[in-house]
Amino acid sequence: MKILFLLPGVDKQKQWGRWHRGAGNNTFNYGIACLAGFLLGKGMEVALIDAQFLDDTEKDLPGILAREKPDLIGISCYTPTYMDAVNTADLCKRIAPGIRIVFGGAHPSLYPEETLKDNQSVDYVVFGEGEYTLHELMCCLEQGSDLFSVKGLGHRKNGKVVINPRREFIQSLDELPIPAYHVFPLDKYRIQVTSYKRLPTYTMVASRGCPYSCTFCQVKQFLGTRMRYKSPHRIMEEIMYLKEKHNARGIMFQDSTFTFDWNWIREFCELLIKEKADLTWMCFTRADRVNREILDLMKRAGCFGMSYGVESANQKSLDLLKKNMKVEKIIESIRLSLDMGFFVTATYILGIPGEDENDVKNTVRLANRMGTHIAHFYLPIPYPESELYYQCKEDGGLREDLKWEDFNMFNDENPVYINPKIDSKVLIGLKQSAVRNYYLNPKVIWRNLKTVNSLDDIKKYYIAGKALFGFYTGK
Numbered sequence: 001m002k003i004l005f006l007l008p009g010v011d012k013q014k015q016w017g018r019w020h021r022g023a024g025n026n027t028f029n030y031g032i033a034c035l036a037g038f039l040l041g042k043g044m045e046v047a048l049i050d051a052q053f054l055d056d057t058e059k060d061l062p063g064i065l066a067r068e069k070p071d072l073i074g075i076s077c078y079t080p081t082y083m084d085a086v087n088t089a090d091l092c093k094r095i096a097p098g099i100r101i102v103f104g105g106a107h108p109s110l111y112p113e114e115t116l117k118d119n120q121s122v123d124y125v126v127f128g129e130g131e132y133t134l135h136e137l138m139c140c141l142e143q144g145s146d147l148f149s150v151k152g153l154g155h156r157k158n159g160k161v162v163i164n165p166r167r168e169f170i171q172s173l174d175e176l177p178i179p180a181y182h183v184f185p186l187d188k189y190r191i192q193v194t195s196y197k198r199l200p201t202y203t204m205v206a207s208r209g210c211p212y213s214c215t216f217c218q219v220k221q222f223l224g225t226r227m228r229y230k231s232p233h234r235i236m237e238e239i240m241y242l243k244e245k246h247n248a249r250g251i252m253f254q255d256s257t258f259t260f261d262w263n264w265i266r267e268f269c270e271l272l273i274k275e276k277a278d279l280t281w282m283c284f285t286r287a288d289r290v291n292r293e294i295l296d297l298m299k300r301a302g303c304f305g306m307s308y309g310v311e312s313a314n315q316k317s318l319d320l321l322k323k324n325m326k327v328e329k330i331i332e333s334i335r336l337s338l339d340m341g342f343f344v345t346a347t348y349i350l351g352i353p354g355e356d357e358n359d360v361k362n363t364v365r366l367a368n369r370m371g372t373h374i375a376h377f378y379l380p381i382p383y384p385e386s387e388l389y390y391q392c393k394e395d396g397g398l399r400e401d402l403k404w405e406d407f408n409m410f411n412d413e414n415p416v417y418i419n420p421k422i423d424s425k426v427l428i429g430l431k432q433s434a435v436r437n438y439y440l441n442p443k444v445i446w447r448n449l450k451t452v453n454s455l456d457d458i459k460k461y462y463i464a465g466k467a468l469f470g471f472y473t474g475k
Contacts, residue, residue, distance in 0.1 A: 201250030
């Protein structure tokens with residue numbers, strides 16, 4: 001049986017807002033690569049089309065479906081890209097009315113029943129981890145078997161939506177094969193300029209789940225509250241595959257807290273050093289999950305940078321977000337990372353429920369005082385079913401006319417939530433001036449100039465300059 005993974009094209013300006021001039025395209029979809037690798041290992045046929053590389057999806061897709069002849073089309077989406085996925089499914093059904101379509105990803109995992117009820121073009125929904133569920137679905141379709149036994153699947157029976165029991169999480173990620181990187185046109189992707197030191201750099205995920213309770217995050221809702229890691233040896237196997245087959249010179253780890261398990265990170269870094277992997281890499285982490293010893297080991301293993309979720313300079317806001325973190329610890333870890341020569345990104349949320357204008361300005365002052373290489377300023381994005389969503393709803397600042405595509409962190413024109421204590425125009429202005437002034441900060445300019453020591457760096461900052469120009473001019 002053959003599945004065609006179809007990644008919907010998303011308008012870059014709509015996706016990235018004012019930053020579209022310098023935006024990458026997030027490299028390939030690692031989750032789809034995992035699914036493809038698993039299915040190929042089970043003897044299924046797999047094809048993939050990323051619509052962002054098509055000249056005209058509506059004109060090109062009929063020929064693609066005729067050529068590939070898939071038995072099933074798989075479409076993955078997040079909340080902001082949900083309607084793009086739905087429109088793509090509708091297009092497929094118009095071209096080939098008998099084709100079967102399965103949705104997966106973060107948004108359908110949270111809303112499997114609604115996804116099926118609202119969209120006749122969607123035949124199945126895989127919710128949660130998809131490897132075993134998708135394989136069992138394909139086996140049942142091939143054999144004409146009943147679907148009620150497939151855990152983690154939403155489907156229809158006699159026109160009625162049926163949601164099967166949730167599937168248990170995969171406990172040993174090492175049992176999964178190496179992701180099918182080869183099904184993607186890897187040479188066409190360009191990672192965001194804030195995420196690499198050398199090219200080509202590819203994204204990778206070493207773990208699933210998250211033990212923290214941050215109110216703005218959905219990860220724990222569909223991947224669980226326990227961190228499950230691939231073993232360091234297994235990640236090394238993936239890294240060496242990318243080096244040998246795809247000339248990898250860098251890795252961007254997309255785990256929400258890469259350094260959560262210090263024993264794991266020690267073993268992984270020691271392997272990188274022992275194998276002389278010659279890779280530069282970056283990760284996301286928390287300020288309370290690093291110390292001098294861990295950072296020193298990471299640096300010797302090729303880590304050049306990390307991204308910290310600061311969120312706010314106001315302790316009351318960190319407490320409301322359930323970060324379980326003190327402002328002083330955040331400052332301490334970021335200063336330590338900068339002093340040790342790391343490229344540091346920090347993210348901030350402005351206008352968190354309960355904040356006033358002075359609180360927002362306090363966070364902006366902290367950002368400028370620390371002067372990390374990169375600072376991202378966002379307005380609150382209360383994703384559906386997150387605790388923050390209900391906090392914002394109770395606060396009274398959540399818009400009532402929301403559409404799924406509005407849940408975009410780069411949308412300053414019509415934000416999902418506006419803090420009732422701050423006028424909307426004032427808050428949007430504070431956010432835009434925070435970005436504008438930050439990158440004119442002499443400390444930030446000098447800190448970035450000091451990192452330029454190669455042609456890759458020059459090219460990277462040229463792209464970053466285009467992004468800033470787009471932000472400043474709105475073009």
